[in-house]
Structures are given as C-alpha cells and as structure tokens.
Amino acid sequence: MFETLSLTAPDAIISLIKLAAADTNPDKIDLGVGIYQNEMGATPVMTSVKKAEKLWAAEETSKKYIGIHGNPQFNQLFAELMFGKNSAAMTSGRLAMAQSAGGSGALRLGGELIKLANSKARIWVSTPTWANHQPLLGSTGLEIKPYPYYNKETQDIEFDAMCTTLRADAVAGDVVLLHGCCHNPTGADLNKEQWGVVAEILPEKNLVPFVDLAYAGLGDGLEEDAYGLRLLADKCPELILAASCSKNFGLYRERTGLVCALAKTPKDAELCHGQIGLTMRKMISMPPDHGAALVAKILNTPELRLEWMTELEDMRQRMSGLRTTLADALSVQGAQQMARALAAQKGMFSLLPISPEQVLKLRSEHSVYLLNSGRINIAGARDETIDRLSNCILAVL
Numbered sequence: 001m002f003e004t005l006s007l008t009a010p011d012a013i014i015s016l017i018k019l020a021a022a023d024t025n026p027d028k029i030d031l032g033v034g035i036y037q038n039e040m041g042a043t044p045v046m047t048s049v050k051k052a053e054k055l056w057a058a059e060e061t062s063k064k065y066i067g068i069h070g071n072p073q074f075n076q077l078f079a080e081l082m083f084g085k086n087s088a089a090m091t092s093g094r095l096a097m098a099q100s101a102g103g104s105g106a107l108r109l110g111g112e113l114i115k116l117a118n119s120k121a122r123i124w125v126s127t128p129t130w131a132n133h134q135p136l137l138g139s140t141g142l143e144i145k146p147y148p149y150y151n152k153e154t155q156d157i158e159f160d161a162m163c164t165t166l167r168a169d170a171v172a173g174d175v176v177l178l179h180g181c182c183h184n185p186t187g188a189d190l191n192k193e194q195w196g197v198v199a200e201i202l203p204e205k206n207l208v209p210f211v212d213l214a215y216a217g218l219g220d221g222l223e224e225d226a227y228g229l230r231l232l233a234d235k236c237p238e239l240i241l242a243a244s245c246s247k248n249f250g251l252y253r254e255r256t257g258l259v260c261a262l263a264k265t266p267k268d269a270e271l272c273h274g275q276i277g278l279t280m281r282k283m284i285s286m287p288p289d290h291g292a293a294l295v296a297k298i299l300n301t302p303e304l305r306l307e308w309m310t311e312l313e314d315m316r317q318r319m320s321g322l323r324t325t326l327a328d329a330l331s332v333q334g335a336q337q338m339a340r341a342l343a344a345q346k347g348m349f350s351l352l353p354i355s356p357e358q359v360l361k362l363r364s365e366h367s368v369y370l371l372n373s374g375r376i377n378i379a380g381a382r383d384e385t386i387d388r389l390s391n392c393i394l395a396v397l
C-alpha cells in the first residue's frame with residue numbers, strides 16, 4: 001500500500017536549520033528559525049512557566065480526559081486576555097471557545113467551523129502570508145483567495161489595493177484572515193487608522209473577520225497588539241479568533257492555543273460551541289492539557305502573571321532594540337528605506353527586499369542564514385553581530 005505514496009519535498013525551514021547547524025563558521029548568524037531566541041541563541045522555558053509547572057505538578061491529581069473543549073478556566077482567562085475582561089465579547093454570552101492544539105489547531109478548527117456554516121465561503125489571505133495558512137485552511141476544502149498586502153520592493157503595506165480587492169472581489173459570507181499583530185512574514189502591521197477602515201469594510205460587505213493572533217505581546221505590548229481584534233469584535237457581528245500560546249508563553253511543543261467564535265446571538269454561540277466540540281472529537285477527540293493548565297495557573301496567580309508579563313516584555317524589548325540597532329547600522333551605510341521599514345515593523349519577522357540569489361550569497365559567502373523569501377527572524381541576531389549583519393546585507397545588495 002505505502003509504495004503508492006509520493007515523496008514529500010524536504011521542508012525548506014528544516015533544511016535551512018540543518019544547513020545552519022552544520023556551518024562551522026564561529027561568526028555565523030542564523031535568522032531562519034521561526035521561534036524566539038535569547039541573546040545566547042537559546043529558547044529556554046520561561047521562569048513563570050517553570051514555577052507554574054512546579055505548582056501544577058503538586059496539585060494535579062488525575063490525568064483523566066479533559067473534555068472536548070479543553071480546560072474551561074484556560075479558555076476563559078486566555079480569551080479575557082485577548083478580548084479584554086469586560087468587553088462585550090466576554091460578557092454578552094456570544095462567545096464560543098475551545099482549547100486547541102496550538103494556533104495551528106485553532107486555525108484548522110476555525111476553518112472547519114466556517115466550512116460547516118457556509119461551504120461556499122472563500123477565505124481571503126494576505127499576500128504574502130505564513131506558509132502554513134494555505135495548507136491548514138485549504139485542507140478544509142474551502143477556496144483560499146489572495147488579497148494584496150505587502151510590496152516587498154517598497155517595503156510598504158499595499159493598503160489601497162487590499163481594500164479595493166476586498167471591496168470589489170469578496171462576496172457576502174466570505175471570510176478575511178487578518179494577522180492580529182506581528183504579521184508573518186513581513187512584520188508590517190496595520191495602523192489604527194487602517195484597522196478602522198477594515199472594520200468598516202467587513203461589516204458593510206458582510207465579510208467575517210478571522211483573526212490570527214499568534215504573537216500577542218511581542219509587537220507593541222499585550223493591550224496594543226489586541227487593538228485590531230478588539231475593534232473588529234466591536235464592529236462586526238461575527239468573528240473568529242485563532243490565538244496561540246506558543247510564542248508569548250514559550251510553550252511551542254505543548255501545543256496550546258484557543259479558538260473562539262463570536263456569534264450574533266448567544267443561541268448562535270451555542271451552535272458554534274457544539275460544532276467546534278464535534279469537530280474536535282472527529283479530529284483528535286480531546287485537546288492536550290499540560291500547556292493550557294500552565295497558562296491558566298499563570299493567569300490566575302497574580303505573582304506569576306506579573307512575572308510572565310515582565311518576561312514577555314523583556315522578549316519584546318530585546319527584539320525591538322535589535323530592530324533599532326540594525327536599522328541604525330543600515331541607515332549609516334545608506335540603506336535608508338530598509339532601515340525605516342525594519343524599525344517600523346513589529347515582532348520577530350521582517351521581509352528583506354532581496355532576491356533568492358542574494359539570500360544564497362549571504363549563506364554561501366557570509367554564513368548568514370535566512371529564508372529564500374528574504375524573511376529574517378530578528379531574534380536570531382545579537383547586539384555584537386548587528387554590524388556584521390548589516391555589512392553582509394549591504395554586500396549582497
């Protein structure tokens with residue numbers, strides 16, 4: 001039977017990680033991997049998470065199944081963090097929630113819910129977008145359509161083109177996937193005014209926002225990064241959220257996330273709740289527990305919550321500081337446009353205006369590793385490597 005299978009192409013990011021690991025140049029710079037790294041190049045367990053694990057290990061009395069919607073306390077506390085505790089989304093009874101296997105699981109559950117509610121809906125995604133959006137959402141069978149978002153050469157958001165496409169080509173019932181903050185792969189986020197325009201177009205055209213919030217807290221701060229989500233939740237009658245704890249709690253392998261459906265009425269929310277549960281049952285039966293139990297513990301314990309927020313802010317500031325230092329170095333050497341874009345962009349990623357050939361040159365001649373698309377993870381840099389990085393980028397331009 002298995003001989004009929006076709007060979008899968010090697011994963012580009014995994015291949016890049018292997019290449020970087022095999023490079024013996026002590027000055028190599030690896031900006032390829034999509035996770036946070038500290039100044040030592042490590043991704044340690046957060047101290048607040050370690051403390052929560054200790055408390056949880058002492059308290060946990062059973063490993064019996066958690067239930068198809070996961071840990072209700074996690075769902076409530078994490079949703080409050082995203083939407084705001086006293087928001088209409090949290091208090092109106094219109095929100096259906098379920099724990100998911102990471103942000104990816106939330107995206108897939110959200111996609112399946114859309115398919116069940118309206119199998120003709122198309123999902124509009126930004127060009128470019130995270131490489132896994134198409135496979136995760138496309139495997140529901142729904143049609144995926146692109147809207148213009150970012151011009152790699154000018155390093156600007158193509159906001160007018162985005163709005164024109166959504167206004168002209170999206171039809172009532174379609175869904176628009178929006179990166180809540182720290183757009184992957186560009187780092188280019190909508191500003192408040194632009195969010196305002198999107199929040200007018202969507203309800204006007206009867207389009208449903210699907211917000212992917214995988215980096216909350218790593219752009220401008222927790223409250224600031226939820227701005228777009230909260231505005232859309234206020235202005236649109238329906239909304240889907242896929243949120244992840246992988247980056248902001250450093251819980252990557254624990255697969256911790258949340259899917260929410262904000263419905264028009266509490267009755268509709270109940271329908272969503274039931275269908276999300278049924279979908280979970282069909283896919284994996286029950287979500288994993290450990291990560292969600294830790295997040296619930298942290299958010300529900302004032303000292304741990306404060307410690308976590310401080311750690312998150314440290315990560316955010318480290319990346320923002322690296323962006324400024326790299327921008328300053330590039331600007332001194334005449335690459336002002338790139339400098340301006342890098343400094344203004346948010347979170348881990350930016351998309352450099354360089355070709356795959358230039359990326360290869362950076363790799364083979366300078367031991368600088370980034371994705372062929374030109375995406376860098378700024379967390380892979382360090383203060384002491386920024387000058388070299390800036391020189392290398394300019395050398396291949």
Ligand SMILES: Cc1ncc(COP(=O)(O)O)c(C=O)c1O
Nearest residue numbers: 102103104130184212214244246
């Ligand atoms: C934009 C975006 N959404 C969602 C995810 C999902 O993350 P996870 O499934 O690891 O929580 C990622 C991870 O890289 C991402 O970049």
